[in-house]
Amino acid sequence: MTRVGLQISYVGKNYHGWQIQNGTQQHFPTIQGTLCQAIEKALGQKVDLIGSGRTDQGVSAIGQIAHMDIDTTYPVEKLCYLINAYLPQDIRVLRSFLVDDEFHARYSAKLKTYQYSVYFSHIIIPYYEQFAEQIKRQPNLNSMQQASKYFLQEHDFTSFCAASTEVENKVRTITDITITQTGQLIQFSITGNGFLYHMVRIMVGTLLEVGYGKRKPEDIAILLQKKDRTLAGKTMPAKGLLLVNVEYETEKM
């Protein structure tokens, strides 16, 4: 068996998230389910495809990474073309590459980068609506940038994940966070060693409340200390979220 890594881009709009829903692919297609069907048609093998993490319904990706074990004599770096021939246009395997047997798309991941896009306008702007979430008023960029610094380094993110999250250890490290504005479009780029369920969407929801003056930048530090989801801001919708990149130790890829 050969362990193969895949880099995958998709537009989340038409899918019920990454994760296969048992026996419901026909009525509730998922990214993982659609990929597994295409791989089976392309290679004549059923595979377990393990992603770097689940993305929710409506979330898109440029740099999702997954791995699978297959029997093949075909050059691994050409597999992407074979698989793409059986995929719908809104999912594409951008790269296929040989990895070590110890490589695991989820457990070997060192850093992930997400981008969240919003545009401010009281009327829907169709062009931005393709990939960004509408907010009604302009937030203060400077105060959001100040607030974002409090997320940097290692913290317990209990206040910033869905209350239903069952993972025990909620300590994560944010290594970089930038917020940029171009016209009415504001983009949050967040890099960390791992993200809890809804974490990026709650972080952005809370930063926007700082941008609207409902919270002070330094309130982020208090929210992190309190470890209480009910105190942080609202969970932003899925559409604005994009998985940009997953980083691994290069020697394993």
Added chain:
Amino acid sequence: MTRVGLQISYVGKNYHGWQIQNGTQQHFPTIQGTLCQAIEKALGQKVDLIGSGRTDQGVSAIGQIAHMDIDTTYPVEKLCYLINAYLPQDIRVLRSFLVDDEFHARYSAKLKTYQYSVYFSHIIIPYYEQFAEQIKRQPNLNSMQQASKYFLQEHDFTSFCAASTEVENKVRTITDITITQTGQLIQFSITGNGFLYHMVRIMVGTLLEVGYGKRKPEDIAILLQKKDRTLAGKTMPAKGLLLVNVEYETEKM
């Protein structure tokens, strides 16, 4: 009669460009035709809607400006909501505003800004495919930036417009041009006092040839002097093009 200005955003994908095609709206819907139908339904009046310029089939806009003369006692700044009620989701009037009788969406325009988006990848990236054009290889950003400086200020753009262009005076002034890269996405932002037919798309096509080393940055100066369309680069496809903004003398708006 009251002269009213409209700021309009649209996604060009489903339309045969801005300009009404006589009697063919049903089978070949246009942006202008769709707006005129919505305005007639909303206000009970047929209007002539004059745009700042035509956009081609597939070109999108955030800041298209148009004007019309109507009989109304309704507050002008609320007209956008009325009209939007009759528009499909991919066209929206973002603002409606009172203008002077001398205001003309096309002739009063002082500056326009277009953005052209490309992404480099030998496989289609579905996320970028929503709004950007695929190019197969990575161009050299630095040499494109150098080349772009030769477009600044006043030049005859005969080499950079469709050979069929019937306008006599092809002298235009480019006031700003920036090229930025984020990951595999490259965006060209070009501001000028006017643009000839296909001008932005040919400028970008030619800059990319500089980025691929097929031309030198300083060749742009020669191309401008030669006034010969056949010497410049290819016309890039419509999808990557976005009309961002049209600027007027503020006292007229």
